Structures are given as structure tokens and as C-alpha cells.
Amino acid sequence: MINQLDIHEYFNPMVYPMLILMLPFELGVLPTIILSFILGISVDAFSNTFGLHASSAMLIGYLRPTILNYIKPRDGFDISLLPSIQDMGVSWFLGYAVLFLAIHHLWFFSLEILKFDLLLILAKTICSMLFSLALIILLQYILYTPSKK
Numbered sequence: 001m002i003n004q005l006d007i008h009e010y011f012n013p014m015v016y017p018m019l020i021l022m023l024p025f026e027l028g029v030l031p032t033i034i035l036s037f038i039l040g041i042s043v044d045a046f047s048n049t050f051g052l053h054a055s056s057a058m059l060i061g062y063l064r065p066t067i068l069n070y071i072k073p074r075d076g077f078d079i080s081l082l083p084s085i086q087d088m089g090v091s092w093f094l095g096y097a098v099l100f101l102a103i104h105h106l107w108f109f110s111l112e113i114l115k116f117d118l119l120l121i122l123a124k125t126i127c128s129m130l131f132s133l134a135l136i137i138l139l140q141y142i143l144y145t146p147s148k149k
Contacts, residue, residue: 010127016043016053017104018136020061021097022084022144025077029065036061049112056108060100067099085137086146093140097133105129 020036040057044050068077081087083096105125113121 010124011131012124012128013131013135014053014105014108014128015132015135015139016040017057017060017101017132018097018139020057020064021100021136022082023064024079025068025072025081025083026079027065029062032061032064033058052108052111055111056104059107060104063103064100071096081147082144084144084147085140086144094133094137097136098129101129101132101136105132 016039019039020032023032023035036057037054040054041051043053043057047053068083083093085093088096102125105128106121109121109124109128113124
């Protein structure tokens with residue numbers, strides 16, 4: 001698995017949040033949380049992380065519909081499109097992904113470290129988030145094609 005890459009203490013790539021980010025726009029809070037929990041607990045089972053991924057995934061799953069409501073266009077989202085680079089554009093997707101990856105990684109590393117070491121938490125969050133974002137963007141271009149309008 002990609003999260004088992006031992007690059008450096010500060011670089012912990014996590015690409016599974018992309019699956020939560022790519023859920024359809026119209027999906028409600030409860031289904032998003034349930035799918036996030038299933039995804040997170042699956043990653044925990046293979047990573048031996050005892051709920052860290054589940055809680056982080058559920059947090060972004062819970063926040064996703066609310067934040068999407070704030071960043072939606074005036075006319076709303078076109079439900080035939082996915083929240084991808086190809087459908088929404090690079091700048092929109094980067095802002096969307098950076099926000100959710102920052103929340104996810106900050107929560108994850110705060111729980112992982114379990115002490116108030118702000119510099120260590122921020123360093124791990126920023127380094128891992130940038131590495132994860134690069135992998136997610138790469139996967140966006142490899143796996144997703146524009147939705148048909």
C-alpha cells in the first residue's frame with residue numbers, strides 16, 4: 001500500500017481521502033460519513049493504526065457537505081459533474097483538495113502524536129499534505145476523464 005512507503009518521518013502519503021473528495025456533490029452528510037468510516041476503518045485494518053484513519057476520514061466526510069455548500073457556485077453544482085480537476089478546473093480543485101487534506105492531515109497527526117507539539121504536528125501535516133496532494137493530482141489525471149455534459 002502507498003501509505004507504507006517509508007520515505008521520511010515527515011512524508012506520509014495518504015491518497016485515500018481522494019475517494020471521499022470525489023463523492024458526488026449531492027450526497028448527504030449521513031451517507032458521506034458512513035462511506036468515510038468504511039474507507040477509514042479499512043485503511044486502519046491494513047495499517048494497524050487503531051482508528052486514526054477512520055476518525056480523520058469521518059471528520060472530512062462530516063465537513064464535506066457543509067463546506068461544499070459554502071464554496072458552491074451561485075447556480076449550484078451541476079450534478080452531472082464530479083468534483084475533479086477535469087470537471088471543475090485546476091484552481092477550484094486545488095483549493096478544495098488543499099482545504100480537506102489540511103483538515104484531514106492536521107487531525108490525523110494531532111491524534112497520532114498525542115501531545116501538544118505544534119511544530120512537529122504542523123511540519124508533518126504540511127509535508128505529508130503536499131506529497132499527498134501531488135499524488136492525488138497525478139491520480140486525477142491518470143484515472144479520471146471529464147464527465148459528459
